[in-house]
Amino acid sequence: MGDGADRELAELRERAYGPHADIFGDSTALRRLRELEISHALDLGLDPREIPPVPASPAPADTGGAAEAPAIAAPVAQTVERVDAAPAASPPPAASRAGGQRRLMLWVTSVLVAALLAAGVTAWTLVATPAHDFTLAVTNDPDLDFPQRRSGVEVITYERFHGMQVVATTNGRLRCVWISRDLTLRPTASATSCSRDVLPTVADVTLDPQFSFIAPEAVAEFGVDTVLRFTVLDDIAYVDVAP
Numbered sequence: 001m002g003d004g005a006d007r008e009l010a011e012l013r014e015r016a017y018g019p020h021a022d023i024f025g026d027s028t029a030l031r032r033l034r035e036l037e038i039s040h041a042l043d044l045g046l047d048p049r050e051i052p053p054v055p056a057s058p059a060p061a062d063t064g065g066a067a068e069a070p071a072i073a074a075p076v077a078q079t080v081e082r083v084d085a086a087p088a089a090s091p092p093p094a095a096s097r098a099g100g101q102r103r104l105m106l107w108v109t110s111v112l113v114a115a116l117l118a119a120g121v122t123a124w125t126l127v128a129t130p131a132h133d134f135t136l137a138v139t140n141d142p143d144l145d146f147p148q149r150r151s152g153v154e155v156i157t158y159e160r161f162h163g164m165q166v167v168a169t170t171n172g173r174l175r176c177v178w179i180s181r182d183l184t185l186r187p188t189a190s191a192t193s194c195s196r197d198v199l200p201t202v203a204d205v206t207l208d209p210q211f212s213f214i215a216p217e218a219v220a221e222f223g224v225d226t227v228l229r230f231t232v233l234d235d236i237a238y239v240d241v242a243p
Contacts, residue, residue: 009036132231132238136166145184158237161230162222163215164205168232170197177201177232181215189213201232 012033015023023029136158144157146167158166167178175197180190189212193203205228207219218228227242 005036005039009033009040012036133241134161134239136161136237136239138235146178147184156234158232161218161228161239163217164228166230166232166237168201168234168237170234173197175201175232175234177203177230177237179203179205179230180213182213197234203230203232204228205230 012023012029015021015026015029016033023033139157139159141157144155144165144167146155146157154170156168156170158168160166163181164179165181165183167183169176169178173196174194176192176194178190178192183190191203191205191213193201195201205214207214207222207224207226207228209216209219209224222228222241223243229240229242231238231240
């Protein structure tokens with residue numbers, strides 16, 4: 001469209017959409033406005049079918065003043081801005097977003113697996129190689145006249161530890177450990193501790209010579225008030241010393 005056609009279109013738009021619209025009784029002007037709108041749309045590369053029709057009558061006036069122009073020409077003006085302006089950055093394709101999410105999930109998973117493996121190795125090391133001061137093997141001394149043996153419970157004996165006898169009894173799911181210089185005494189004087197058989201049974205013995213079940217050999221070796229911790233499993237016992 002030339003400058004003359006642009007001016008004519010502007011004048012007809014003013015007559016159609018301006019505050020003093022008077023084009024609605026002029027069929028020739030209305031037809032010309034439609035032609036110019038179509039030509040203008042084609043110049044912009046738009047589909048003329050998207051141009052809204054010219055209204056048959058003017059918009060009613062607002063009670064606060066003159067009537068405002070209907071927003072009919074707005075689509076063309078807005079489209080001009082969109083055509084002339086730089087295109088907005090489009091969002092990344094769905095495939096790209098999905099790939100990024102997969103990479104993030106793989107990274108998180110690898111971190112979690114590494115942490116779990118490290119925890120598993122640490123736990124296995126603690127269980128497999130306990131840092132105990134002494135280890136006592138099972139002896140199962142059949143000659144030990146332990147009173148509980150006569151009650152029908154299972155009795156396991158371990159190596160003596162500096163004059164201290166160590167015996168474990170199992171009755172159902174309950175395991176008890178008995179520690180004394182002489183477990184044949186009547187009544188039995190000992191340090192005793194019990195737990196469920198799924199857990200190690202732990203007994204702490206303070207070397208105080210005032211107690212009758214404390215062996216003098218242990219006091220002489222480790223000193224008065226030293227604590228001996230006995231950790232008993234079915235097939236082995238550990239001893240840790242805390243001066």
